[in-house]
Amino acid sequence: MTACKALIVICTAIAIGLLASPAVAGERAPGDIVSICIDGGSQEHPDIDGGTVVWEDGRNGKSIYYSSGPGGGSRKVAGAGTGQRYPSVSGDYIVWEENRNMSPDIFFFEISTGVTTALTDDPADQWMPVVHGEHVVWYDARSGSTDICLYDIETGSETFLSCSPVTDWKPALSERYVVWEESTGNGDIWLYDIRSGERHRITGNGARQTYPSISVSRIVWEDYRNGAPDIYLFDLDDPGAGEQRITDDPDWQVSPAIDGDLIAWEDRRDGPWNVYICDLTAGKDKQVPVIPSATEQLYPAVSGDRVVWQNGRGEGSDVYAFTYFSGTAPVAEFSANPGEGGAVLNVRFIDQSAGDPGTWEWDFGDGNTSTLQDPRHFYEIPGNYTVSLTVSNAFGSDTVTKTDLIRVGPPEPPVIRFRAEPVSGPAPLTVAFYGDLPDYATAWLWDFGDGERSVHRDTYHRYDRPGVYNVSLTCDNAGASATHTEYDYITVYEQLDPSFSADVRNGTAPLTARFTDTSTGGPETWLWDFGDGGTSSEQNPVHTYVSPGAYDVTLTAGNAAGSGTAAEPGYITVHPPTATPTPTVSVTPTPSPTVTPTVTPTPTVNVTPTQTQTPTPTAIQNPPGGGGGGGGGGGGSAPVNPGWSTPEPNPTPKPTPREADSGSLHLGETGLVDQVARIHSADGVATLMIAEGIRAVDAAGNPLRAVTLATIDPADVPAAPGAYVFAGYACTAGPEGAAFSPPATLSFNFTEEQWDAVYNGSVQGGLVVQRYNRSAGTWEEVPTAVLPEARSVTAEVLHFSAYALFAAAPDDGAAQAVAADTGQEPTAGEEIPYAHLIPGLLALIIAGAGALLYFRKGEP
Known part of the structure; x- marks a missing residue:
């Protein structure tokens, strides 16, 4: 058995592509369509209950198949019979007609157990069964004439209704009633009450009424009293409403099915047979096709919000299902503001419709329309105007019309109001101008006070020169014009451009620099930051740097127009002071009590450095003690050369780092950044x-x-x-x-x-x-x-x-x-940090090495 594996999305695309006819246009029912089975062979006469669909399948001869829903695959009922036709499903039960013993009999299948049972095995014919709840009905010829047999699944008992049905199509069955077309007259609709055992005639019209269907207390049928067949309805719980005509199209509407508030039928008003539906909650006049198609759609069946049908005839027939999205049509309503005024009158319309409309069609009464939800409209000609709004959604439409709603008088001089942003700043200053009122004017003319103009409602203008400017706006309203002027409205200051210089930028500590303000634009205040924690508010300050390092200098200058900042990273470089010692050495040997030492003093060395330091020399001699080997003798003092202690240079202060290396973060013990x-x-x-x-x-x-x-x-x-x-x-x-x-x-x-x-x-x-x-x-x-x-x-x-x-x-x-x-x-590439210090450091190293060699030249 080949399973139907079409997924919902794929089936939807196939259904729309194959079913939709380019010749058929118009509204369709809201919902989703999917294929139930489109395998080879014919699939005909479907029925549905909840999520279960059954049908006749011709892929391997006539067999009964069922499916649990779209994408769920299809299964063949148990049993190997032939000629299986007219299936019906209710809950766990499936029944059908099967020609297994040379004549049609009724068979019964339980989905949950997979067991098939023959309900009849008589040489006479039993055909077209219908199951609902715990009952099955079918046409039965065992008595010699055609009757209807009611079978109780629980007890196995049979009840014959003693009627003469027309057997063109199945009887109908609900929890309490059996309904059929009786052969009286030209064909009437009759009813049997399972509880009371009584029969009732529903229709008595001289024309034919056939193909009944029932849901609880509502009965629908195909009715020929108007010539071409229509769909009629009768409610057993509301007999006073009588027989209600559902369709009144001049073409044919046949084969109805009903469940709850949803009716489906075959309809030929579009040319080919299409399945139409009517949601009684939306009104019986709301009739739409499930999917307009050039392919015939036949034998609809309904369960809840789902409809199934046979699509096509013979070997090309398939089974499709449609899930209906129920709802109600919207109710149109709107407001307008203002309702009256002089031309040109700008009116805003607000949609206040109920019921979730999806489209809007406005008619403003002057020949203009709109499809916006909340449109604006300008009335240019005096007069009274009637406005209408039509709203629609998938379930219907509604129109509201308001006569002489808008009253437009002669033109009035406009009331002008405008604004600008910003209204002050340094030159060049670009200002945005907005013509707020009137929003109904037909022309605008700006005068910016510097000889320039604009004809746009909202515009921009650039002031290149400092000054104070008046601004005017002239508006025209259908021939009536007015002008409004704002005096001293725009103030443009000279552009402030901070800058500075210093008389010295490089030297040894302490370094004194004189800073000069070179800013343009008329600065009036100054704030200097010298980079070492020092600041000043003077225009041309003097500052002394005590510690070596590279220092950023920042000047913030300000005036009435604002302030600006000039920053120079590493602007001042301060080197450590150069220390070159000039020692004068005098050595006095310490005499030994037993040995007269011979002391050779080191001659005096004079060096003239940039800065002179006089280190204190220290004579080095051996301590008293015994003589050495060789002749060995008494103790004494050996002559020694005096030595020198190397002078310690002053430590070079290191500037406290103000920032971490670019790209790296220095974190403290708490995990927070501790250097900028x-x-x-x-x-x-x-x-x-x-x-x-x-x-x-x-x-x-x-x-x-x-x-x-x-x-x-x-x-x-x-x-x-x-x-x-x-x-x-x-x-x-x-x-x-x-x-x-x-x-x-x-x-x-x-x-x-x-x-x-x-x-x-x-x-x-x-x-x-x-x-x-x-x-x-x-x-x-x-x-x-x-x-x-x-x-x-x-x-x-x-x-x-x-x-x-x-x-x-x-x-x-x-x-x-x-x-x-x-x-x-x-x-x-990035500049090497402190690159400007490298030449000074090299010079300092060379000078230190030279001094060290000079002082030690007398040593071995």
Whole structure:
């Protein structure tokens, strides 16, 4: 037995591709369609209960197959009979008609046990069985004429209904009732009450009523009283409602099936037979096909929210299933504000519909429409306007119309209001102007006070010269115009550019340097940092460096426009003082009591060094004692050459390190960074600073010992977030996953030319640093500070990742953010730390070696 292995997704694609007809367009039922079995041979007459589907299968002759659902495979029922037809399923039971003993009999199969039982074995015919709950019914000719037999599965008892059924199709069965087409008249619908044993006539119309189906108390059938057949319904629990017509299309609707609120039938209104459904909770007028198709769809069966049918005829027939998504149509409602005013009147419409609509169709009454949920519309011509809204979803649509809702009067002079950001700053100053009111004007004219103008509602303007400027905006409203002026609105200061010099930058300690402020732009305040802990607020201070070392010097200059900082790393170099001794040596030997020593003093040596030191010489002699070997004799004192103690030079103070080596982190005993670490990107723009007291850990939570900072090629930067454009600078800090508490600081520092391109090419203050979240694939803003006076943008770094600088994109495109060309070539390699000290150290070593050789030239 070949299993049906089509998965739900694959089957859905096959169903849509094979079933959908390009000639059939329109609405379809909401839900999912899957194939149950599309194997070779025919698959016909399906039935369904819950998740179990049964059908006739012609792949190996006529056999009964069943499936537990889409993708669950198919199985053949036990037994090797032939001519098996018309299966029916309910719970654990499957019944069918089988021509095993030269005439059709009824067979019964339990899915859970796999046992097949013959319910009849009579030479007369028994055919078209239906099972529901604990009962089975079928047509039976044992009495010599056709009757209906009701079989009790639990007791095995049989009850004949004493009727004359029309056997074109199966009888119908529910928990309490048996329903069939009786041959009275042209065919009527009759009912048998299993509990009471009574029979009732349901229809008495002169036309034919056939093919009944029942669910609890609701009965549906195919009815010919209107000529072409329609689908009708009768509710036993609501007999006063009478026989209700479900379909009224002039074409044919036949073979209905019902379960609960869902009815399915064959419908020819689209040309070929298609399966249509009606959800009674959405209204009997809501009738849609499950999947419009050029292939015939026959014999539908319903269970809960599922429909199965035979797709095609003969050898090409297959079995498909559809799961219906139930719901209700929306109810349309909306509001509008304002409802009246002079032309041009800007009205905002708000959808207030209930029922989860999926589409909106607005008619504003002046020939204009919209499909937005909450649109705005401008009424330019005076008059009264009727507005309507139609909302729809998969279950229906609804329309609401409001007559003379909008009343538009003659044009009125506009009320003008505008704003600018920023309103002050150093030249050149780029200002964003926004025409907030009126938003209904038809024309705008800006006068920026420096001879320049613009006709855009929202625009940008650059002030190149310092000064105070008036700004005016003139708006036109359908011929009525007005002007509003803000006096002394924009203030532009001279650009502050801090710089300085020193009269001496290199020398030995103590070194006194005179610093001169060379800043431009009219600085009024100064704050010097000399790099050794000393500061000054004078314009031109004098400072003395006591200890050797290399010192950074920083000047922060300020005025009314703001402040700026000039920093010169390693600007002052202080060497240790050179010490060259000039010794004068006098030696007086110590006499021995028994031996008169001969002492040869060392001659006086005079050296004239840069600085003179006089060491104290120490005579070295042997202690008194006995004579040596050879003649051996009494003790005495041997003549000796006096020796010298080498003078100790003054220790050279070492400057306290202010920063760790670039890229490495120095951690204290507590695990916190105890020396400031700075690392620069190769292009010199990005700098990462990790301050003292920060806890730095890698992705595994271990103490972090080293960091990296690399630039990212702009072509490799992921797409910018919607409201921003990439400013041309990006870097990645590693190792990835490293974390800092409190945050480290990432800064982008620019030359004047670079800053002008990045800052003045965007809305000032609109720069922001964002971090790329690799797992989410999105950019995320981080706390950012824009420092125009320092030409710098700084950001907080909690986690290592890719970081990039973005600029706010203007709302109307009046200005464009341009990515700055850095204008710098990558540095071949980092400069050796303290390279400027190497020549001095070499000179000091050579001088010391020469002095040592000179002083010791009289020794052996």
